[in-house]
Amino acid sequence: MFEILKTVFSNFRYSQLAIVxxxxxxxxxxxxxxxxFFDPFIAGHIPVGTEFGFSLIVILSGLSGxxxxxxxxxxxxxxxxxxxxxxxxxxxxxxAAAGACSCGPIGFAIISTFGSVGATSMAFLxxxxxxxxxxxxxxLALTYYTTVKSLKIECKLKPQ
Amino acid sequence: MNKKxxxxxxxxxxxxxxxxxxxxxSPNETVNLxxxxxxxxxxxxxxxxxxxxxxxxxxxxxxxxxxCHACYNWFHTHKPVIYENYIATGKANLIFIDLxxxxxxxPIAAQASYCAEDQGMYWxxxxxxxxxxxxxxDNGWAxxxxxxxxxxxxxxxxxxxxxxxxxxKYSKRVQYNVSEAKKHGARAxxxxxxxxxxxxxxxxQGGQPYTTFKQIMDNMI
Numbered sequence: 001m002f003e004i005l006k007t008v009f010s011n012f013r014y015s016q017l018a019i020v021x022x023x024x025x026x027x028x029x030x031x032x033x034x035x036x037f038f039d040p041f042i043a044g045h046i047p048v049g050t051e052f053g054f055s056l057i058v059i060l061s062g063l064s065g066x067x068x069x070x071x072x073x074x075x076x077x078x079x080x081x082x083x084x085x086x087x088x089x090x091x092x093x094x095x096a097a098a099g100a101c102s103c104g105p106i107g108f109a110i111i112s113t114f115g116s117v118g119a120t121s122m123a124f125l126x127x128x129x130x131x132x133x134x135x136x137x138x139x140l141a142l143t144y145y146t147t148v149k150s151l152k153i154e155c156k157l158k159p160q
Numbered sequence: 161m162n163k164k165x166x167x168x169x170x171x172x173x174x175x176x177x178x179x180x181x182x183x184x185x186s187p188n189e190t191v192n193l194x195x196x197x198x199x200x201x202x203x204x205x206x207x208x209x210x211x212x213x214x215x216x217x218x219x220x221x222x223x224x225x226x227x228c229h230a231c232y233n234w235f236h237t238h239k240p241v242i243y244e245n246y247i248a249t250g251k252a253n254l255i256f257i258d259l260x261x262x263x264x265x266x267p268i269a270a271q272a273s274y275c276a277e278d279q280g281m282y283w284x285x286x287x288x289x290x291x292x293x294x295x296x297x298d299n300g301w302a303x304x305x306x307x308x309x310x311x312x313x314x315x316x317x318x319x320x321x322x323x324x325x326x327x328x329k330y331s332k333r334v335q336y337n338v339s340e341a342k343k344h345g346a347r348a349x350x351x352x353x354x355x356x357x358x359x360x361x362x363x364x365q366g367g368q369p370y371t372t373f374k375q376i377m378d379n380m381i
Contacts, residue, residue: 034230034366040376045369047233103228103262105347105365111261123263123297126229 004070004151014069022065025092029057032104056133063140064092070147094136200355202344204255206336208273209282211243212253217357218377220252223259223341226269226289227297228349234367235290241370246377256286258334259341259349263298268325270334272307275324279316288314356380 009015030036030044035054037043046054068089107126110118125132197205199219207221220242224231246252258273260266269289276285288310294301304325311321324330344353344363351365354376362376 034233037364037366037368037372040362040364041372043369043372045237047237047367050233103225103230103349108261108347108349116264119261119263127296127299 004148008070008073008151011073014073017069017072018065021068022061025064026058026061029061030054032106033057034104053130053133056130056137060092060133060137060140063137063144067140067144067147068092070144070151074147074151090139092136092140094132094139199255200353200359200361202257202353202355203340204257206333206340207255207257208286209277210253210255211283212247213250214253216247216250216253218246218252218380219355220246220254220373221353221355222254222256223344223346223349223351223353224256225258225260225262225266225349226273226293226302227262227266229293229295230348230367231350232290232293234350238367238370238373242373245374251381252377257341258337259346259351260334260338262349265298265300265302267331267334267338268304269302269307270337271328271330272311272321272325274330274333275321276311276314276316278324279320281314281316284314285310285316354380 009018027036031038033053035044035046035050035057103126107122110122112118114121195205197203199221202221204219204221210219222231242252242254247254258267258270260270273282273285273289276282289302292301292306292310300306307325308318308322312318341351344351346365348365350367351363352368352373353361353363354373355361357380360380362380364372
């Protein structure tokens with residue numbers, strides 16, 4: 001497993017991509033979930049009782065940063081398995097959507113535009129934020145596992 | 161002659177009982193609103209009563225929703241420190257204005273808070289709502305029955321409270337507050353406008369930490 005990681009991330013482009021994905025997802029999700037503020041000053045806090053949600057955001061961002069570049073690698077280097085990137089993008093998207101707290105500006109815009117339908121969908125995302133994030137993490141972990149497994153086989157078949 | 165006196169006495173007695181009865185049972189739902197109350201360029205007339213010293217140099221205007229988790233977190237984590245250091249010391253006061261948009265129970269909860277105000281218990285009821293908030297929006301924790309139960313727990317006079325809540329007495333007041341919040345660009349809950357002694361204003365959104373409030377308010381004083 002570490003050999004596969006080493007193979008992918010020894011290429012500077014992929015390690016750079018991983019850092020960009022991780023940092024941008026982390027900052028974006030922390031901002032959406034009101035752990036991080038930019039206006040009027042840069043400030044951050046973890047309110048009591050939200051530590052678990054915070055940890056899930058870090059894990060989700062980390063897994064997205066790991067899995068997405070690995071799948072880009074598959075497509076670019078091995079010219080194979082475009083299908084698997086769908087799982088990683090979907091997992092990252094679902095996890096991010098769960099973080100779009102309905103109290104925030106995105107929720108407000110959706111509820112203002114779509115009325116009760118928007119309110120119902122935002123309430124769903126807020127009410128099931130933790131299970132949705134856990135499901136997204138599960139999906140990313142599964143994608144990671146299958147990616148590593150198939151990269152092992154494909155790298156043996158097509159040594160670089 | 162005696163008959164006439166008796167009939168007149170009976171009529172007077174009935175009218176008297178009627179007047180007394182109506183005085184005893186009619187809901188005492190008058191509200192003394194200062195319609196001209198503004199802080200900075202925010203009309204706070206329909207908002208909450210002022211928490212703290214009304215003549216404090218700084219006013220914190222909070223636009224919030226009783227079902228909002230970020231408001232809950234701010235209420236429990238940062239508001240107590242702000243209260244202790246700024247509101248209790250007379251440096252600032254706070255006004256809550258409803259931006260009740262999250263779910264169908266949000267406007268009802270806001271209306272209930274004003275029904276509690278009728279009995280002089282606005283802030284006690286406000287605090288009880290934020291202490292009772294549950295993690296799911298519109299799961300029934302803030303439905304009409306629960307709001308009445310909260311009022312009962314606070315020892316409010318239930319006939320008055322129920323008639324107030326059931327009659328939608330404060331529906332327009334809450335709508336006005338929501339429109340006032342939108343007018344000032346509030347696009348999330350909580351949103352804060354801090355109004356300083358010279359009417360200078362700082363607006364920001366999110367349940368931001370105490371340090372943000374301290375930095376802004378210390379610059380204003």
